[in-house]
Amino acid sequence: MKDFKRFIVLFVILCIFWILFAGKEFNELILGFVASLIITILFYKKAFIFGEFNLNPKAIAYFVFYIFILLIEIIKSNIAVAKLVIQPTLPINPGIVKVKTKLKSRLGRIILANSITLTPGTLTIETKDDEFYIHWIDVTSENIDEATNSIVQNFEKYLEVIFG
Amino acid sequence: MLMLIGSLITLIGSIFLFLGALGILRMPDVYNRMQAGTKATTLGTILFLAGLALGYSHCTCWPRILTLILFIVFTNPISSHALARAAHHIGINLTEKSVTDKLAEDEAENGEKL
Incomplete structure (x- = not known):
């Protein structure tokens, strides 16, 4: 459960930053989501600090x-x-x-x-x-x-x- | 009209920046200068950038300005904390006007740097 929380929080933060930086064209959004997903899968175990949010x-x-x-x-x-x-x-x-x-x-x-x-x-x-x-x-x-x-x-x- | 409002907000922001600079000149010791210099400018910079985003709303630069504000809000306290902590660690004294220094008292009590 804690891992899942870290995963979600890190992924959402990366996506928000991508949208802020790179505009809103469809192709760019797809690229951003894929890149965020790869980074999240690689690094969510290290991002222990994001597991402390309450997500209700x-x-x-x-x-x-x-x-x-x-x-x-x-x-x-x-x-x-x-x-x-x-x-x-x-x-x-x-x-x-x-x-x-x-x-x-x-x-x-x-x-x-x-x-x-x-x-x-x-x-x-x-x-x-x-x-x-x-x-x-x-x-x-x-x-x-x-x-x-x-x-x-x-x-x-x-x-x-x-x-x- | 939007341009006018944006310019006014930018002006208010620059007044805060000016007061921050004045604070650096007038405050008596390093900690108080840090208070004025690194943080009276937080609102100044935020207002300055917000005014730019409003006044130039025909260009789509507001997401980047939002990111800038976000990064200023994240990094500003960390840098001023690091500076103040280092200053206290190497033993720079507080000004004579100071009322109390609980950190130095506790350090003397434990006989070690925290």
Whole structure:
């Protein structure tokens, strides 16, 4: 079952990239599908990380929703950092805090750490098992739980459904 | 009309890029500079490319622009994480304004680099 999941996910990703790059003519599509199939058959055993997706409809809906949440977060925090930069006094309050995540899957942790880094104002410096060390440009709390609440929680509740 | 909207979005994107550059100049230490320099530019680049895709919609380049945005979103956090991790690993200090450094504390406690 896990192998089948890897197979499907890798194949779909390769096909999407082919369509994005190479246009939509019938002959090209056939070539792309055949090439994707060959690559998938050769390499799906190595792509263990794709086996961690949940492939039920709820998880896929949450994944689409998650992209929008991430976009809104990026816009909000970009404006916040831009405001910091243009103020003459430069009112930053930086520091490295520690947060904990509940996610078990490796791919889930990778996506969580990258989402944290992608939103300006927070930058993942080191990960160690379920603990992330995060450089935060405006530290509001040094406590683990409160920092987790304000940085991680927003993304985690969606990723928990997607990766289980 | 579409051209106008595309140009406006591109303009907003370039304002964010400018603020990112300003951030690099003004921030006090390497980590804060990285915050401004590598990431205030994420939205800038995304808006810039989205504006191009809108304004030049007569050419069929939007799939490639979408791919570009995708790759920026994938690679940007990884590179800034690698830079910040390396900087902390060789012991570059945080600015004096900093409130806390839990990573250095934990490293000192365990007596080893994580």
